[in-house]
Amino acid sequence: MADSILKIQQVSKVFDLGRGRQLQAVQGISFDVEKNSICVLLGPSGCGKSTVLRMMAGLETPTSGQIVIGGQEVDGPGRDRGMIFQAYTSFDWLSVRKNVEFGMKINGLSAADRRSRAEHFLDLVGLTKFADAYPSQLSGGMRQRVAIARTLANDPEVLLMDEPFGALDAETRWLMQELMIDVAEKTNTTMVIVTHDLEEAIFLADKIIFLSSHPGKLKEIIVPEFKGGKRIPDKEHIIKLNGYSDMEEKLMRLMREEGRRDE
Amino acid sequence: MSSRSRPKRFLEVRKPVGRRQRVISALGIWVVFFGVWVFATASGMVNELLVPAPQQVFATTYELFFERGFTSDVLISITRVILAFGMAATIAIPLGVMMGTFPSIEAIFAPFVSAWRYLPAPSFIPILLMWFGTGEAPKLALLFIGVIFFLITIIMDHTKNVREELIETALTLGASRGTILLKVVFPSVLPDIIVAMRQMLAMAWTYLVIAEIVASTTGIGAMMMRARRFLNTDEILSGIIVIGALGLIFDLLFAALYRGMFPYLKEKH
Ligand SMILES: Nc1ncnc2c1ncn2[C@@H]1O[C@H](COP(=O)(O)OP(=O)(O)OP(=O)(O)O)[C@@H](O)[C@H]1O
Ligand SMILES: [Mg+2]
Numbered sequence: 001m002a003d004s005i006l007k008i009q010q011v012s013k014v015f016d017l018g019r020g021r022q023l024q025a026v027q028g029i030s031f032d033v034e035k036n037s038i039c040v041l042l043g044p045s046g047c048g049k050s051t052v053l054r055m056m057a058g059l060e061t062p063t064s065g066q067i068v069i070g071g072q073e074v075d076g077p078g079r080d081r082g083m084i085f086q087a088y089t090s091f092d093w094l095s096v097r098k099n100v101e102f103g104m105k106i107n108g109l110s111a112a113d114r115r116s117r118a119e120h121f122l123d124l125v126g127l128t129k130f131a132d133a134y135p136s137q138l139s140g141g142m143r144q145r146v147a148i149a150r151t152l153a154n155d156p157e158v159l160l161m162d163e164p165f166g167a168l169d170a171e172t173r174w175l176m177q178e179l180m181i182d183v184a185e186k187t188n189t190t191m192v193i194v195t196h197d198l199e200e201a202i203f204l205a206d207k208i209i210f211l212s213s214h215p216g217k218l219k220e221i222i223v224p225e226f227k228g229g230k231r232i233p234d235k236e237h238i239i240k241l242n243g244y245s246d247m248e249e250k251l252m253r254l255m256r257e258e259g260r261r262d263e
Numbered sequence: 264m265s266s267r268s269r270p271k272r273f274l275e276v277r278k279p280v281g282r283r284q285r286v287i288s289a290l291g292i293w294v295v296f297f298g299v300w301v302f303a304t305a306s307g308m309v310n311e312l313l314v315p316a317p318q319q320v321f322a323t324t325y326e327l328f329f330e331r332g333f334t335s336d337v338l339i340s341i342t343r344v345i346l347a348f349g350m351a352a353t354i355a356i357p358l359g360v361m362m363g364t365f366p367s368i369e370a371i372f373a374p375f376v377s378a379w380r381y382l383p384a385p386s387f388i389p390i391l392l393m394w395f396g397t398g399e400a401p402k403l404a405l406l407f408i409g410v411i412f413f414l415i416t417i418i419m420d421h422t423k424n425v426r427e428e429l430i431e432t433a434l435t436l437g438a439s440r441g442t443i444l445l446k447v448v449f450p451s452v453l454p455d456i457i458v459a460m461r462q463m464l465a466m467a468w469t470y471l472v473i474a475e476i477v478a479s480t481t482g483i484g485a486m487m488m489r490a491r492r493f494l495n496t497d498e499i500l501s502g503i504i505v506i507g508a509l510g511l512i513f514d515l516l517f518a519a520l521y522r523g524m525f526p527y528l529k530e531k532h
Contacts, residue, residue: 057435079437089432092527093450103436106446134527147432154436 004032005190006056006158011065013051024215025051028065031209031221033158033192038184038231040205041194042251044258048216049194050162056192057083057160070157079107082151086163088143090135097122097131099146103154121149124183141172145179152187159191165200174235177203181231198251203238206231210251212258219254222247315497323497324504333486337505340471340482343399344513347406348460348467355414356456362415363422364448376415384409385473392478402474402482409470414463421455422448454525461517468510 013026026048033039041049054060056067058077067074069081077083082103091099100118109117122128125145135143144164151159165173177200184191195201201208202224212219226243238244280288297317303309304316315323327333362369384405391401425448433447475484483502490498 057431059431059434077431077434079435081435083432083435085428085432087426087428089426089428091429091447091450093453093525102433102446106433106439106442107437136527136529151436156435160435 003035005035005070006033006192007068008032008052008056009066009068011052011055011062011067013048013055013060014063026055026062027215027217029211029216029218030065031218033190034207036184036188036190037206038180038191038193038204040201040208041192041211042196042198042201042205042208043211043216043219044213044255045196047211047213047258049196049211051216052211053083053160053162053192053194056158057081059083079103079154080157082154082156082159084144084147084151084159084161084164086166088135088140088147088167090138090143090146092135095132095134096127096138096146099135100149100153102150107154117153118149121153124152124186125149125179139172141168141176144168144176148179148183152183152189157190159189161191161193163194163196166195166197173197173200174203178234180204181233185231185233198248198255199235201251202244202247203232203235208251210254219258222250312494313496315500320497320500320504323495324501327486327498327501333505336482336486337509340475340484341509343402343474343482344406344464344467344471347403347471348410348464350403351407351411351414351463351467352460355411355418359415359418359456360422360444360449360452362419363425363452364444369419372415373419376412379408379412380416384470385477388474388477397478397480402471402479405474406467406470410463410467413466414459417459417463418452418456421459422452424455425451454521454528457517457521457524461514461521464513464517465510468506468513472506 008029008031011026011029012024015023015025017023029052031039041052043049051060055062056069056074058074058081074081090096091102094102097118100121101114104114104117118131119128122131125148127142127145127149130138130142135146138146147164148159165176168176180191180193181204183189191204193200193204195204205222205224208222208224209218210220210222211217224243224247226241226247227238232238232241300314300317304311304314358368358372362372387408388401388405391404395401395404429447429451430443433443438447471482472484475482476488479485483506487499487502490496490502
């Protein structure tokens with residue numbers, strides 16, 4: 001595969017809970033994220049997926065180890081690593097278009113450039129018709145599209161997403177998953193996506209980083225070989241592929257092992 | 264004929280009432296109120312000197328405005344409220360937002376501000392009179408003290424409630440601290456600030472009346488105290504009604520301001 005853009009090197013995170021108590025959330029994790037790939041962080045609840053992602057974003061600092069992006073050590077948040085959360089993050093006081101332009105505006109792009117890039121990314125996520133609406137007038141799925149367009153329009157090196165579709169109903173969720181494949185193919189954006197949904201992981205991932213819990217350690221790196229090195233654009237299609245159910249079974253087994261260890 | 268529907272009873276648990284019933288009920292209670300008042304005065308049950316008839320109070324109100332220059336008193340009172348409240352808001356908004364955004368600023372001011380909230384503003388009247396005499400300053404100071412510390416605290420609390428994800432999103436879009444403060448935190452808390460101001464303005468009116476009753480020769484409260492000396496109860500009641508009406512007008516203005524400023528918010532207030 002291509003060069004790696006993000007390197008996670010022996011990263012650990014210990015949270016200080018106060019009164020001398022500490023919690024090791026992540027322990028000695030290392031992996032690489034290849035340029036233009038979709039990397040999925042999967043694992044049981046509480047295994048430290050969000051913590052790893054937040055350290056990549058620079059919103060948390062590793063207790064030890066380091067995270068390197070494009071040869072530079074991550075030190076705080078920056079526009080090269082755009083992040084999308086499960087909770088809605090639209091700026092309610094701005095129209096959809098102004099939301100999408102927000103990042104570009106604070107980074108000093110000219111009004112004309114902002115406008116045309118916003119048009120482009122609104123079109124990409126299918127929101128052109130809603131450009132002048134306020135986010136509060138949109139459905140949950142559409143609001144996440146706004147967040148995706150806003151982040152992409154800001155031209156990040158990596159798109160970090162923490163259970164971005166976790167709050168959506170099943171149908172909207174798989175539409176959004178298909179949208180992400182489409183976006184990845186059209187924009188060549190590198191993505192790191194956290195989920196605990198097995199189907200979502202298999203559908204989206206070029207590579208799955210499976211974490212085990214308490215403390216969060218790297219359990220296994222899984223490449224869904226059955227896709228034959230391609231991305232499958234729709235969900236009906238992928239479940240019919242040879243090897244899909246084996247993959248699902250394997251991930252289920254890993255999940256279950258983790259669940260049992262917790263008891 | 265909708266046969267099966269049960270006859271509607273008057274007391275239904277949490278079943279909304281229709282518009283017609285609401286209007287009739289609202290008018291009804293006021294009709295009863297004025298009815299009792301008119302009856303009590305007309306029948307001589309109460310001393311006319313202490314409780315003038317409502318029609319007389321309204322006549323007096325008209326007279327006060329159009330023949331006796333009451334308008335200037337009302338304008339003075341309004342000016343005092345707007346001046347003092349404006350000064351308080353000018354300090355409270357930036358300070359409250361800063362305190363809610365930067366814990367280091369909160370650490371400095373919060374212990375100070377919260378202590379003042381426990382000191383009832385009217386208890387400062389004697390010392391304010393000693394310091395500032397009887398001019399405008401002590402009245403403005405009373406209103407200012409009465410409002411500002413609550414305003415700061417409420418705005419700070421609302422600012423702290425701005426969702427972390429919004430701030431973190433802005434950070435990962437490349438926002439600086441200043442951008443976060445001005446372009447994310449402030450617009451996001453602004454509707455709550457307007458609501459807080461609307462509530463505190465009602466409190467400002469309360470302090471205004473206290474200030475004008477205790478130590479003033481001008482303004483609505485002063486007019487009422489003058490009327491008391493001449494046993495003009497109708498004028499006192501007029502004053503009360505005017506203060507109530509002004510409170511209502513300002514409240515409606517703020518409600519309109521809210522709707523105008525925040526078209527993106529669904530009807531809430
Ligand atoms: N800011 C924090 N302070 C203290 N402990 C934290 C903090 N953030 C996370 N933790 C703890 O670290 C561990 C890992 O949390 P994290 O949110 O990364 O897990 P997760 O895999 O994302 O879980 P989920 O699937 O529930 O989102 C948990 O035990 C959590 O309680
Ligand atoms: Mg999480």
